Amino acid sequence: MFSLGFRPFFLAGAGFALVAVAIWGFWLYGRLPGAQPVGGMLAWHRHEMPFGFATAFIAGFLLTAVPNWTGRPGLNGWPLIGLVMVWLLARLAWLLPIEPLLLIAAQMPFLPLLAWCIGRDLVKAGKRENYPILLVIMLLAGCQVLTLWGIGNDNAVLQRHGVLAALWLVAALISVIGGRVIPFFIQRGLNRPAAAAAQPLLTKVLLLGGVLLALSFAAGFNDTPRIWLGALFAIIAVLHVQRLWRWHDRGMWRVPLLWSLYLAYAWLLVAALAMALWHAGWMPQQSLATHSLAVGGMGGLILAMIARVSLGHTGRPLQPRKGMVLGFALLVLAGLSRVLLVPFSSAGLGISALLWCAAFAVFLLHHSAILLKPRL
Secondary structure, eight states: OOSSTHHHHHHHHHHHHHHHHHHHHHHHTTSOTTOOOTTOHHHHHHHHIIIIIIHHHHHHHHHHHHHHHHOSOOOOHHHHHHHHHHHHHHHHHTTSOOOHHHHHHHHSSHHHHHHHHHHHHHHHHTOGGGHHHHHHHHHHHHHHHHHHHHHHTTOHHHHHHHHHHHHHHHHHHHHHHHHHHHHHHHHHHTTOSSOOOOOHHHHHHHHHHHHHHHHHHHTTGGGSOOHHHHHHHHHHHHHHHHHHHHHOOGGGGGOHHHHHHHHHHHHHHHHHHHHHHHHTTOSSOTHHHHHIIIIIIIIHHHHHHHHHHHHHTTTOOSOOOHHHHHHHHHHHHHHHIIIIITTTOTHHHHHHHHHHHHHHHHHHHHHHHHHHSOOO
């Protein structure tokens, strides 16, 4: 269970994805009127999706990938248990009747500890090409400080700035890691002679653009439409189109572990394009872009990646069960419901939450035993 980071963090993160969105859905429909954490339910939802849900899977993936990149032993045993407990205590703290300062103190340590754990090995191994990933983790910690500052001061604007900046940093991280693994997975999954050629300059531009977008959210520049920001979002969208076009192979639509990754990455394009349209005055609200990124992009890519990593790193064939394929489809539908149905009916919120919860429940049903058992 604690031999590598992906096992506990994928299990805990998937369980949290299911429970947290179920709680949010029940509260939205008036079924949990007494739920009132520090800062309110909206503050909890905003904070926990990037800093609770997403960071669990970022930790699980990086604590598993960095040993492969560096050739050094990964975090395991009691140190890994300790890091998992830090993450878990931060989630549980929201349920306790404690002072805001204690809640904030419980949230702060996880990302700096994760940065130290992976940064130590990257520096010792001299893997400079992976330092940008470490930078993104530290910037995420900065976004969390901004969000918690807003919660502590009951400032919804600061909360929103910090959370949106964090989401676009996650998008930048997806563009870097996705740019490495998705074409490789397509090539291996379809037995093609070679993957699409790497484009390090494009990856650097997407990373830099993603960081600039995150900083623009943190500074509040996206509170009102700005043509120059719309142009930057449009450039990011065009770069995502170019990537998706280069990666596309008709054979991947027969392989669930491939089309699930591809469609999840495509949501980054949708989110960037929607923000460009909002800045141009052609989109009524940012929420459509935000939830394209959060539900379709972040949620979809996480589900696809953890399904693949859980199979591959436990020595099992890369052939998900039919139920897991259904889970991928449910997550795609959750994104579509949140983006396309909600503007016309509030029922879209409940449908999206139900589909999301079902998708992660399917993962837990099919992969919990895999993650708890030894490698084959």
